[in-house]
Amino acid sequence: MSETDYTDRAEGAGFETRAIHAGQHPDPTTGAVTTPIYQVSTYAQTAVGVHKGYDYSRTANPTRTALEHCIASLEAGAHGYAFSSGMAAADAVLRWLTPGDRIVLGDDAYGGTFRLINGVYKPAGMEWTAADLTQPDTLAADWPEGTKIVWLESPTNPGLNVVDVAAITQIAHANGAICVVDNTFATPYLQQPLEHGADVVVHSSTKYLGGHSDVVGGLVVTNDAAFGEQLAFVQNSAGAVPAPQDCFLTLRGIKTLPVRMDRHNDNAAAIVAMLEEHPAVSKVLYPGLAGHPGHEAARRQMSGYGGMVSFHAAGGMDAAFSLVTKTKIFTLAESLGAVESLIEHPGAMTHASAEGSPLEVDDALVRLSVGIESEADLLADLRQALDSVS
């Protein structure tokens, strides 16, 4: 990262102010209010090795630097790194491991994280164990030998389980491991894992941070200077860096994160209340429900319950398959976290790669990414689809 001081206006400011200003300041040459897309690969040097902090855009680019400073500020961390996708970000973190090391992975982790660990890291000599991280005592009692990383999501995808970040981090630290939190579902607006002791936060910025289904990206934040140096080394060596335009789009998305998340929360709460009453739904999974097993932990570590809702179709897989094709505003698609509402069948779509593994999901499960459209329209759309399979 460059040495440029980007803290200025955002220093000590509130979350909404930092979402708009952290890492960003009027362009010094033109006064442009928005951080420009520095569409450039190399930079002029006045003498050998003498430059303004940038020499080659794989190593650093000013648009990327702004994004890296911004996400570090929002996650209350010291060091931020941007990657070309969420999986590239996860990969950069996992490269800290050496053969023989073990990863403990939540037993309903994102399918792509499972695929990376099982399909890429396992053949390279790393071991992994799936664990129910909603039960910290079981993990402590049954600690898998050689574990160096505990990789958790909260809320989880697609089960919407809540993992107590502070409790799992304590157990990881007591056993000489680090705790990595994939904070994609909650975003730093609702949850800041580093504040609960976690060592590293990973994001697919493709989701809520970008927020408009128009850019793929990944981010990592840590307070650990040595781990940060390793991440910068991998970022520069392996080169899975985002393009300047992608950094610009992500920065633009982040500016409205707080207002979008407030609306996601409200719309999701209204939909959950409707689903709870509908006969075509046998079970609703949402951490905001008082009866959710992780509700207390969610209240402690989150400031809202987010826009992701999963439910079981009372009619099983056939009903689930049918109903996901009946909505008109909820689009049948993978991905999540954007302004538009999406619906999907995790067992056959996002989590198909986990079939036959401990991470396999129930085939009656339907996942909603509740967008920020009019609440009444979303309720009506979902209700007519559910009615059609009742």
Ligand SMILES: *Cc1c(COP(=O)(O)O)cnc(C)c1O
């Ligand atoms: C989408 C997603 C990822 C992977 O991110 P990409 O940007 O698609 O590579 C990782 N974790 C979670 C929780 C996700 O939803």
